Amino acid sequence: MNSGILLVDKPPHLTSHDVVARMRRLAGTRRIGHAGTLDPMATGLLILGVNSATRLLHFLVGLDKEYLATIRLGWATTTDDAEGEPLPVDGAAAALARLDDEALRRGISSLTGVIDQVPSSVSAVKVEGRRAYRRVREGETVELAARSVTVSAFDLRSSRAGEGFVDVDVRVECSSGTYVRALARDLGAGLGTGGHLTSLRRTRIGAFGVDEASGLDDLDVTASLLSPAAAARRTLPVVDVTAQQAGDLSHGKRIDAPEPTVGGPMGAIAPDGRLVAIVERRGETLKVVAGFPDTEAGA
Incomplete structure (x- = not known):
């Protein structure tokens, strides 16, 4: 097996490690790594390096990214996404009743540009050498420091009301290290409704698009391999x-x-x-x- 880069469209309910493990079997080599993970609930582009091309991954990790996401306004959760326990927000119903597209755009605008963002407590950020999400799962309270990130585009695509919630579809272009879950949390906090992420799809990493990627079920590793050059x-x-x-x-x-x-x-x-x-x-x-x-x- 030659070395190269694989573009994979990750399905939901698999971890990035699951995808790497499957690719190791398909490619017949253990020398496979990835340039940035996706949560199990998320879908979309994963960049994998095969054999010596794993050395390229260091230069791909920091590329800017694009996502399509759905944010549910109405309550927060313990994980800032749909997998966490609900956290009711006082006054959320009244805030939802006042919500319109103009208020949404103002809230989104406040989270666009260079911003200070506190990562989700269940992120992969390391705290004293251990991942934050591991500490949280063991019952610890984790408080992470804010970091500067760049949200170059945060576009409202559509919104629709449900029983006690509003779902907001957005497109986000951002620097590496930006957490879309945290954008959902902070948008909801700013609007007084609470908010969390219900779907996430990564559509681009740098110059690599998900439209070039192959699904796991129809992936021909040799044919799909992009050369290191x-x-x-x-x-x-x-x-x-x-x-x-x-x-x-x-x-x-x-x-x-x-x-x-x-x-x-x-x-x-x-x-x-x-x-x-x-x-x-x-x-x-x-x-x-x-x-x-x-x-x-x-x-």
Whole structure:
């Protein structure tokens, strides 16, 4: 099995670890990792790395993301999503009765841009070396610090009223590390209704869209594998190197930096189209940050 990137459309009720385990069986290798998890209730795009392409995942984790979500206003929950215990909110019924699209848009606008967000207490954020959700499940009270995140788009798509609640469909574009569950919680808190997430679908990670992804039931691993070079070209600036330079980089040597080059990570592409390494500029040279074996196809 060559190395590469797999785009998978995760179904509901599976953890990201479940998907990785299934891919290990299908691909016949244990060297599979993912670039960011999805909750079991969530669906949509997972990016997996196979064999040496797992080294690319570090450069994919921080990409911006797009989600389609449904937020239920009317009460909060202990987990900020539909899997938690209900938390009634005083005055929620009166606040719902006053709610209209203009109020919704104002509430959404207040959560758009660069904001300070407190992650959900059942998030994967580490507290003194242990995941917050593990502490919560063991009965601990966890208070997480706010962090700066960027919500570049938070669009109201539609809303509909039910018996004692209003469901709001939204589209969110955000920086890595943003919790859509927390947006649901904070929108409900700001409107006085309480709120929690009832559905979540990740539709994009960086330049990779869920429309390119395969479902688990019809996934042909070999046919679906995106080469490390192709993935790098869609994620990072690239620099084309000569065959001699490719050989030097594959042995961990530095090469002269061409002009112009950027300061951050770049994909070094050999004449045969293979990704040789991820490199960074150091003075007048390019230094290997992560290398990729030349025994695996890259184009």
